[in-house]
Amino acid sequence: MGGASFDKVDKLYDIYNLLSNAKDKISEHTQEYLEVIEATKGEQKEKKLAPQIISKFFKYFPSLQCQAIEAIFDLCEDDEASIRIAAMKTLPAFCQDNTEFVSKIADILAQLLQLEDPQEYNIASSSLIQILTSHPIIAIKCIFKQLEAPENIVRDKCIKFLITKVKALDKSILTEKVQDVIITETKKVLQDVTAEEFVNLMPFLISTNISQTPKGQQDLLDIVANQAEMEKPFDPLDKESNNVDRLIACIKFALPFFSTKVESTKFVAYICCSVLSEWSNIATLKHGELLQLAILRQLAEMSTHCGKLDNISTCLTNVYHLIEEYMPPPPDDADVKTMPLLNFTFVECLLYVFHRLARQDSEFIMTPPRSLKDFRARLTYFSRGVQGCNKALNNFDIKDKNISDEEIKKRKISPKLLNNINTLIKDLFYQPPKYQCNVTLSFKIEEAALKKVQEKQASSLKRHVPITFETNGANSTTSSKQPRSSKTSESVKLYTPPSGKFSNNFQNYGGRSRGRNVRGGTSRGRSSGRSWRN
Secondary structure (H helix, E strand, O other), rough: OOHHHHHHHHHHHHHHHHHHHHHHHHOHHHOOOHHHHHHOOOHHHHHHHHHHHHHOOHHHHHHHHHHHHHHHHHOOOOHHHHHHHHHHHHHHHOOOOOOOOOHHHHHHHHHHHHOOOOOHHHHHHHHHHHHHOOOOHHHHHHHHHOOOOOOHHHHHHHHHHHHHHHHOOOOOOOHHHHHHHHHHEEEEEHHOOHHHHHHHHHHHHHOOOHHHHHHHHHHHHHHHHOOOOOOOOOOOOOOOOHHHHHHHHHHHHHHHHOOOOOOOOOHHHHHHHHHEEEEEEEEOOHHHHHHHHHHHHHHHHHHOOOOOOHHHHHHHHHHHHHHHHHHHHHHHHOOOOOOOOOHHHHHHHHHHHHHHHHHOOOOHOOOOOHHHHHHHHHHHHHHHHHHHHHHHHHOOOOOOOOOOHHHHHHHHHHHHHHHHHHHHHHHHHHOOOOOOOOOOOOHHHEEEHHHHHHHHHHOOOOOOOOOOOOOOOOOOOOOOHHHHHHHHHHHHHHOOOOOOOOOOOOOOOOOOOOOOOOOOOOHHHHHHHHHOOO
16 A cells, blocks of 8 residues: 555656656646646645645646646645645645636635644635735735624634734735725724724724825724714613723724814714713713723813814713812811812813813803802812822922832822813913913823833834734823822723623624634534535
8 A cells, every 4th residue: 555655656756757847848748737636635645745736837737727726625624734734835826827716715715714723824824925915905805705704713813814914014015906905895894893803903994094094084983983883872881782881992993083184073072962971870880980081081182173063062061060070169168178089180181171162152151050150169179179289299209118109100190180280270260261271181191101111112122012902091090199089090001991891782783693602613623514615
């Protein structure tokens, strides 16, 4: 048996030499090429050698090409891993001189990304990248075609390939036309995704040229608004939808694209009218105060580029109600010296939002039932709290060994936060209030400083660090002298809405399951009936 196998391998080598030396008469050796194709059904050594010969002389035998391709696909399903690997390695060669089979081969390789063995996955991935290099548009369309598959493992693997391998391709490959295809296909996929898929695909889409123009940026904002389901009533207590987590995660992607040309009006109106009215319910959720802080910070950022609001009175009313909640009036008893707990981080955001929006309705604060006198009294009283906190900070010994690094960091940013509040209070204290000052939100300064440190650290690394995707805006520390704020500032960086938590109702799936529990199949990711080749 062994001798017969060696004879057949020797025969394959003889055919290889014959075809190599045939030159212009190679097409006359159809029978020999057919023998090589038949060898894919032989013993192990024949199966490993045959694909190399088939791929090398593939272009010279057009009448046998379909048969040759099918033989290679058969080997990709062989029970022996080394044979599957040998077959997959040859697939890109079939696309070099003939575009007829590019789509089918790219489609097969995209499906083979589900292989669980690391070596096999790497070969499938490497082969697909080779085809992407020479035929990027066809290959990308084939990868996205797999995202229509109901099998989660194929879909998940293809998304991972897109956000890691395709995203990292050289710009010479990712031309404008190629990026246009990526944009079109990704926008289609984002109409039906889980939360985890949305969080992964949005940075991939943003990395294309769609983010370079106002029109493209508006398209991104429309996608975010759709995923946040801003056309529906906001219910923070819906445990199935996890609307608060969803909203924070979605707006995280929208924030970088608001500008004077791309206004945040729709988002600001939604939060002011639909979200702030549910403030007390949000507080009852797990990490409720952190969720509230994330929402206020995002609202403050967005209010900078808010256009004219049709429902300005409702928006201001809801913001003002929170100002009344977090900026108490002075006590009736003038002898009371103890200040209540003051949440400086919340108040900075609220005053900033009010300062940005109230200029659209200068009569708001003087219109009953609101009272300019009461508003000014609250501003004055809160200003006293700011002064007291500043005094305590001035007496703070940064060299105290008993103070943690985290506490030192908070104390360093606190002066900017308190100064912002004082600046805003001065403007609003005028009669009528003025809206002239420009302040940079303290947490944005902190984020910029943190980003600079991270970039410096990244540039010093010899190896690339894995890419991660945050899902909300509540990841930076806050600062406050008061216990209530201190609790928030110590914990806020730890809170990240779970990307998969709200996947059940993140979008209307029309009954199609996308749960993380669908993980069936064989150890190599191949299914009976060879459905991956359909």
